[in-house]
Amino acid sequence: MPELPEVEALAHHLREHAVGRTVTRVDVASFGVLKTVTPQWTELHGRTVTGAGRYGKHLDLDCDGLHVVIHLARAGWLRWSDQLSPTPPKPGRGPLAFRVHLDGPGFDLTEAGTKKGLAVWIVHDPKDVPSVARLGPDALGLTREQLGELFGGRTERLKTALTDQSLIAGIGNAYSDEIMHTAKLSPYATPGKLPEEALDRLSDAMHEVLTSAVERSVGQAAARLKGEKRSGLRVHARAGLPCPVCGDTVREISFADKAFQYCPTCQTGGKPLADRRLSRLLK
Ligand SMILES: [Zn+2]
Numbered sequence: 001m002p003e004l005p006e007v008e009a010l011a012h013h014l015r016e017h018a019v020g021r022t023v024t025r026v027d028v029a030s031f032g033v034l035k036t037v038t039p040q041w042t043e044l045h046g047r048t049v050t051g052a053g054r055y056g057k058h059l060d061l062d063c064d065g066l067h068v069v070i071h072l073a074r075a076g077w078l079r080w081s082d083q084l085s086p087t088p089p090k091p092g093r094g095p096l097a098f099r100v101h102l103d104g105p106g107f108d109l110t111e112a113g114t115k116k117g118l119a120v121w122i123v124h125d126p127k128d129v130p131s132v133a134r135l136g137p138d139a140l141g142l143t144r145e146q147l148g149e150l151f152g153g154r155t156e157r158l159k160t161a162l163t164d165q166s167l168i169a170g171i172g173n174a175y176s177d178e179i180m181h182t183a184k185l186s187p188y189a190t191p192g193k194l195p196e197e198a199l200d201r202l203s204d205a206m207h208e209v210l211t212s213a214v215e216r217s218v219g220q221a222a223a224r225l226k227g228e229k230r231s232g233l234r235v236h237a238r239a240g241l242p243c244p245v246c247g248d249t250v251r252e253i254s255f256a257d258k259a260f261q262y263c264p265t266c267q268t269g270g271k272p273l274a275d276r277r278l279s280r281l282l283k
Pocket of ligand 1: 264266267
């Protein structure tokens with residue numbers, strides 16, 4: 001799932017390649033992705049792209065005051081093309097969901113798999129998108145002081161808090177694993193009980209991990225971003241492999257539809273965390 005660094009890189013790509021161009025046509029190949037009825041997508045036709053930005057994990061294409069807000073969800077992606085086919089796509093076939101023609105070049109929004117989560121809103125104000133309106137402060141600009149305030153009194157697990165978009169915007173499953181590993185904190189730590197020096201480490205780790213991931217992602221061709229993200233990870237999706245910091249084996253906690261990874265030596269005092277799902281099976 002694309003997170004803050006990948007979406008930031010896509011926004012950067014659109015600022016460089018789409019801004020100044022005219023939306024000549026929008027093709028909706030999958031009506032399920034379109035979450036707004038009015039304004040209609042045809043109202044984008046003829047408008048100039050004036051900006052591109054990011055709200056948490058949402059991408060925003062500003063078409064002279066009419067915004068296309070995109071949430072790529074788990075398996076969605078944006079593919080830029082220097083020359084898009086002018087033939088309208090056949091609805092409901094293949095991964096293509098939404099196509100934006102920019103007078104020659106343009107981009108496709110695609111989604112692989114059967115579990116659909118890709119969402120597009122056409123709005124006059126990005127804040128009209130409910131999941132944008134709910135976002136907490138952005139992780140990239142979050143200060144140490146803000147982090148302390150946000151975490152005060154919170155009792156959920158650190159993993160849950162870091163990925164709660166209404167608390168902090170932009171961090172998902174992959175980068176939360178990386179941030180906690182860099183900060184040497186357990187995914188099961190209680191945010192409201194973290195000592196000051198642990199909050200210092202967490203704040204530093206958040207900036208270090210996200211900034212370096214943005215730097216790696218920006219400038220990469222949009223098609224290569226996913227692979228680039230994988231290459232920068234130290235614990236996420238690396239269960240069973242050695243931790244690059246201490247050499248211990250990276251462990252995994254898995255749930256019904258997702259899993260997270262951590263290093264016991266770096267993060268939990270050498271003790272593997274209890275996997276509730278597994279212990280229930282063993283009873
Ligand atoms: Zn380690």
